[in-house]
Amino acid sequence: MEILILLIALSLLIALGFLAAFIWATRDGQYDDDQTPAIRMLHDNHPQNAKTE
Amino acid sequence: MACGSSFAPMDQVEFAALSDTTLVTESGNSCFHCGEPCEHEAVHADDHDFCCQGCLTVYQIITQNGLDDFYALSDTPGFSLSKSEKLDYSWLDDPETRERLIAFRQGNTLRVVFELPQIHCASCVWLLEKLYRLHAGITQSRVNFNRRELSVVFQEDQISFRELVELLDHIGYRPAIRLADLDKEHAPAVNRRLIYQLGVAGFAFGNIMLFSFPEYLGLDSLQDSVFSRYFGYLNLALALPVFLFSASDYFRSALAGIRVREINMDVPISLGILALFFRSSFDVLTASGAGYFDSLAGLVFFLLIGKWFQQKSFDRLSFERDYTSYFPVSATLEDGQTRSLNQLVPGDRILVRHQELIPADGVLLEGDARIDYSFVSGESAPVAVEPGEKIYAGGRQTGARLLIQLSHTVRQSYLTQLWNEQAFQSDEKGRASRIARVMGTWFTWIIVGIALATLIYWLSVDASRAMHAFTSVLIIACPCALAMAIPFLMGNGVRILGNNGAYVRGPQVIESLAGTDLLVLDKTGTITYADQSEIHWAGTPLNQATREAVAAICQQSIHPLSQGLVRHLGRAPRAVQVHGFEERPGQGLWATVNGHEYAIGRLRPEAVLGDDQGTRVDIRVDGEYLGVFRFEPRYREQLEDVLHSLPQTMETHLVSGDQPVDQGYLGKLFGGKDHLHFRQQPSDKLAFVRDRQNEGHSVLMIGDGLNDAGALRQSNVGMVITESLNNFTPASDLILSSLSFDRLPAIHRLARSLVRHVYIAYGVALAYNVVGLSIAVQGNLSPVVAAILMPISSLSVIIYAWVASHWTSRRLGFSFHDHDQSAS
Known part of the structure; x- marks a missing residue:
């Protein structure tokens, strides 16, 4: 059962990794603007040409 | 009509259109660029119709730079440029003015944030983020759609600030640069602290629950104490950042409250968190129990979610504007030069053209002055001023060009004096929920009383359990569920109202709105179109x-x-x-x-x-x-309906800067001619509101212009009506799109029923508290019971809040889905 101690330590490490990723994402400004990225992702390199049909 | 073009004046455009070998099209077509109908100056090129030469020029700029996709992403994404005048941006060459507008500078690399009210569709985002293809000096441009902002990074040695502004103006996005921009600090607008706190609390909550599993399942009898001690220490380590970082704002707020001799809701919360942390640490360190760390992390996590939920704000709307946001940044001097308003001094002679604003008080030297003061004084008719007479800041000239000699600086002008009124000095109005404050005070005293009674009882009966029972009471009584009621109900309220064209400054405004019993309406622009x-x-x-x-x-x-x-x-x-x-x-x-x-x-x-x-x-x-x-x-068409469907107890008054008109009609609507008040100066309006408040009324003021600014500020809830959300609105608590004017009675009713639901939610939360307390006073509260009871009570309140606000909004005919775009 002592192996559990190691496993739990490892699982905690992974969780800390996710926390670090979250903090990095926040610091990077990913939570600052939640609307524009949704519009931006619709822009292909060449959305030719919806209008000419 | 005020949107932008940097093209030739009207008559020349027409000339150009006719001499330019392009064909004048049949009327009935709409412009390929802006969608306006093509009328007498329409031009035809590239198989498309354009309403004016300006739109064609922008089309050519866009297509010549290979940006045709602008037109593929949405229909007629551009802006009509035909109806506006050329702006002179030479004042941007003044280094001091320029530096104030720049957000960041490193050598020749500059970053500027522009407010572009015209941003409205996917094409706008696309085009504005492709600015680097229009000029090599622009390195990067990013749009924030919510805030209608564009952040541009550019090389100053390749494109000057002024050229950049002119380029934006030229393609139809005229930056809104106001006097206020010169004064403000360039602080990062987004507060990320709450997001960090929430992340840390959530992380700790999940992991502590994991390590508490043996405790939940009663497994500790199977294992020796090695595991439970190991888990206990881990939990303590995980709870430490929650206690020190995530929960810190509650301690701070509680302390701030106590310092001004006021017990707010954060006091019992802080007491609960302190009791949880120290009791649990004691249990773990002395190996006498598993501790309540899971409850601690869960409590803070839920509380922070509530805080985050009610933080929904309308970034693109400003509720804090004063006259500086209304005034432009520059004025034209007699010799044609432009100068920033801050640098104008008495004695300067300035030119004011058609539709331009008078920036400071002065004397008219020459010109046929017909000044439209409707926005500052509420008077709807333009005022004629003869040369030699005084002319006041804030009016808008209609007609010929004027020459004015200034007698005051911008800041000392008559209009701007209003902002020295006392109502503008205090900043306390509606900042905190009154219900929560009253509740917090009562609650704290009752809980402290019960806790002390328990302590004294157990000291006399069984001293070993006294501290245990005492802390248990504080833990279980921690008003987490109570604290959830307002954020979730009012947060939902803010969203519902926002989806229906009423934008409130913060959740506490809804509470103030529910308490108002006297309605004061401005006339021009408020009850009229x-x-x-x-x-x-x-x-x-x-x-x-x-x-x-x-x-x-x-x-x-x-x-x-x-x-x-x-x-x-x-x-x-x-x-x-x-x-x-x-x-x-x-x-x-x-x-x-x-x-x-x-x-x-x-x-x-x-x-x-x-x-x-x-x-x-x-x-x-x-x-x-x-x-x-x-x-x-x-x-307004719905005026009669609105006034008739307000509650009977609500008094209504009309306060207008205008001459008396339509007294019979309005008198009937407002319940008597003595409820009509005409020829009211801005300061009279403020005084009127204050007098009614001194009589014990809670006043809802609805206005639209700078002349209402004082009254809006003084009233318990200041509401502004606007035809377009891009327009300037004076500082207020609630901005109402004029399309939603007919919802006014429903908005008031929604506020009142939300407040009623807050009390019901308090009842639910208190019922859980009674159950918990009855266990706690006996001194045998186990960590598992606490870990179950606290989330359940919070969840009950959240679910109740969700159901109640949905049900209420449906009953009152509000839509729960976003119709924001139609209003803007």
């Missing part, structure tokens, strides 16, 4: 030919009154030919149709019918005076 008027003809009846001739002449002019007349009379048939058209600014239009000479405008013959009040257009044909078109404000 700001941009529409009813036109009445007074004089000799006009025959069809004359009507068509007048319409045909007015079609040649972009003056708002001409446009209004065209709408009123209908467009003239194409067969009507206009010859010798002449527009004299500030006077009117002269032209010949079918051999008759027409004069349309402010002609002031002796035979005018009595007064000279109001906006009017006289008609003269072949020297004979026919009569006058009067422009009268039109009352």
Whole structure:
């Protein structure tokens, strides 16, 4: 059962990794603007040409 | 009409359009660039129609740079450039002004954030983020759609700040640079602290629950104490950042409250968190128990979610604007140079053109001044000023160019004095929920009382359990569920109202709104349409030919009154030919149709019918005076319905800067002529609101202009009505889109029922507390019971809040889904 101690330590490490990723994402400004990225992702390199049909 | 073009003045555009080998198209087509109907100056190129040369130029810039996709992403994404004047940006060359507008500078690399109210669709985002293809000096541009902002990084040695602004203006996005921009600090607008706190608390909550599993399942009997001690220490380590970082704002707020001798809801919360942390640490370190760390982390996590939920804000709206956001940044000096408003000194002579704002008090030197003070004084009729007379800041000139000698600086002008009133000095209004404060005070005393009684009881019976029972009471009584009620109910309220065209500054506004019992309305622009008027003809009846001739002449002019007349009379048939058209600014239009000479405008013959009040257009044909078109404000269609469906107990008053009008009609609506107050100066309006408050009323003030700013500030809830969310609105608590004016009674009713639901949610939370307390006072609260009871009570409140707010909004006919776009 002592192996559990190691496993739990490892699982905690992974969780800390996710926390670090979250903090990095926040610091990077990913939570600052939640609307524009949704519009931006619709822009292909060449959305030719919806209008000419 | 105020949007931008940096192109030639109107008459030249027309010339260019005709000489440019492009074809004049049939009317009925809409512009490929901006979607406006193509009328008399339409041009045709590349198989597309354009309403004016300006739109064509922008189209050419865009397509020549390979940015055709702009037109593929949405229909007619551009902006009409035909109806605006060229702006002079030379004041941007002044280094001091420029540096104040720059957000960040490193050598030649500059970053600037522009407010572009025109941003409205996917194409805008796309085009504005491709600016680097229009000029090599632009390195990067990013749009924040919510805030209608564009952040541009550029190289100063390749494109100057002024050139950048001119480029944006040129493609139809005129940056809104206001006097306020020169004063503000460039602080990062987004507060990320709460997001960090939430992340840390969530992380700790999940992991602590994991390590508490043996405790939940009663497994500790199976294992020796090695594991439980190991888990205990881990939990302590995980809970430490929650206690020190995530929960810190609650301690701070509680302390701040106590310092001003006020016990708010954060006091019992802080007590609970402190009890949880120290009791649990003691249990773990002395190996006497598993501790309540899971409850601690869960509590803080839930509380922070509530805080985050009610933080929904309307970034693109500003609730804090004063006159500096209304004034432009620069003025034109007599010699044609432009200068930033901050640098104007008494004695300067400035030019004010048609539709420009008077920036500071002064004396009129020359020009035919007809100043529209409606926004500052509420008076709807333009005021005529003779040379040598005083002229006040904030008015808008309609007509000819004026030369003014300033007598005051911008900051010392008459209008800006209003902001020295006391109402603007205090910043406390509506900041904290009154219900929560009252509740917090009572709750804290009761809990502390019960805890002390428990302590004393157990000290006399079984001293070993005394501390245990005491801390248990504080833990279980921690008003987490209680603290959830307001954020979730009011947070939902903010969203529902936002989806229905009413944007509140914060959740506490809903609570204040529910308490209001006296409604004060401004007249011009509030109960009348700001941009529409009813036109009445007074004089000799006009025959069809004359009507068509007048319409045909007015079609040649972009003056708002001409446009209004065209709408009123209908467009003239194409067969009507206009010859010798002449527009004299500030006077009117002269032209010949079918051999008759027409004069349309402010002609002031002796035979005018009595007064000279109001906006009017006289008609003269072949020297004979026919009569006058009067422009009268039109009352909002829903006005009667709105006033009738307000609660019976609600008093209504009309407070207007205008001359008395329609007293019979309005008196009936407002419950008596003594409820109508005319000729009220901005400071009178403020005093009126204050007097009513001193009588014990809670006042809801609805206005629209700077003249209402004082009253809006003084009132318990200040509401602003606006035709377009991009317009300037004075500081207020609630911004109401004019499309939603008819929802006013429903908005008031929603606020009242939300407050009622807050009390019911308090009842639910207190019921859980009674159950928990009855266990805790006996001194045998186990960590598992706490870990179950606290989330369940919080969840009950959240679910209740969700159901109640949905049900209420449906009952009152509010939509729960986002219709925001239609209002903007």
